[in-house]
């Protein structure tokens with residue numbers, strides 16, 4: 523039995539074994555160089571941007587798409603497309619990245635949080651209806667960590683109350699729900715192309731999609747300063763509505779277009795990695811690997827693991843202390859296991875202090891239902907998931923290609939070494955931190 527690396531033993535995952543993300547090929551480089559050679563003079567729209575839009579529409583089977591400069595922008599275009607305005611409420615899962623909720627604030631709407639499901643960590647359909655009021659306009663369904671939300675259940679509620687479904691697919695390109703791809707699961711969708719994402723523009727970027735022409739037109743105007751955009755017609759320089767500059771550039775678009783060609787292959791790779799690791803971790807006490815319902819696929823943008831110190835006889839130890847001590851021990855073994863968000867979004871200061879745009883806006887706005895407050899205790903499942911969660915695949919610690927089963931095997935060995943072979947050592951380390 524090897525000693526823990528943190529105590530001077532050999533590390534399980536050798537230095538240099540984990541290959542970074544995004545995985546850049548000669549084809550990607552050629553695509554960017556070609557775009558660079560065409561990029562002058564400046565014009566709008568660039569062919570590369572339009573080509574990315576066409577390719578995304580085709581790959582997910584949606585009629586209208588817009589490339590923009592971030593996932594947050596793409597989600598805000600969804601909010602605009604759904605005609606969410608001052609005081610309108612939008613339901614958002616309590617455990618997600620901030621942008622799933624702040625995109626609502628960007629239109630002076632108000633996010634109302636819903637607790638998540640203990641197995642999928644996505645919005646819990648059983649808890650949606652109790653949060654609906656006469657002000658509710660839409661539901662943001664987030665495909666968190668790379669796993670699609672429960673769309674059938676969400677749609678049946680949305681239809682009953684006349685609500686729109688916005689898909690936040692920022693973490694889940696390539697995943698499917700009942701055979702349908704992420705990006706095509708909402709009335710409209712916003713995906714991120716930020717460099718860490720399963721589909722990457724290397725730097726920043728986003729993709730909006732819908733089948734609804736009116737939503738598309740509103741989103742198109744919002745992307746371009748509120749102006750009407752008509753291909754082939756001279757620009758009028760007249761804003762018809764609130765708008766922003768959410769346009770993107772040809773180099774990012776060319777890179778993302780090139781990566782999109784390999785998305786199916788990259789997705790297969792991620793699924794193979796995740797499935798293998800889950801099988802191995804299911805046999806090891808102290809950690810809970812992610813659950814994947816049989817009607818959908820998980821693409822493991824993050825591979826989330828919930829720590830369970832109670833399974834190691836550590837009922838009396840704080841979960842936060844255990845999580846951080848365990849992560850440190852695993853990192854010493856060469857496993858980039860890190861905490862992600864350790865509190866639900868409604869527990870963030872923005873929602874606790876209701877500063878918003880200043881003067882309490884939009885919560886103090888006359889159109890907003892008075893008295894909206896965010897009590898973190900109302901989201902016990904999200905709080906528990908946040909506290910217990912460690913993830914593999916954070917930022918450039920890639921879980922995707924070219925990393926394969928050899929790396930997953932090393933990860934599994936490290937979990938076994940720490941949680942089984944050296945359990946008493948780990949317990950000793952955790953107790954010293956307490």
Ligand SMILES: Cc1ncc(COP(=O)(O)O)c(C=O)c1O
Nearest residue numbers: 592593594619621622692714716
């Ligand atoms: C779930 C989720 N939604 C939205 C976003 C926002 O995307 P971007 O960073 O491209 O603005 C992210 C990005 O991390 C995300 O993880």
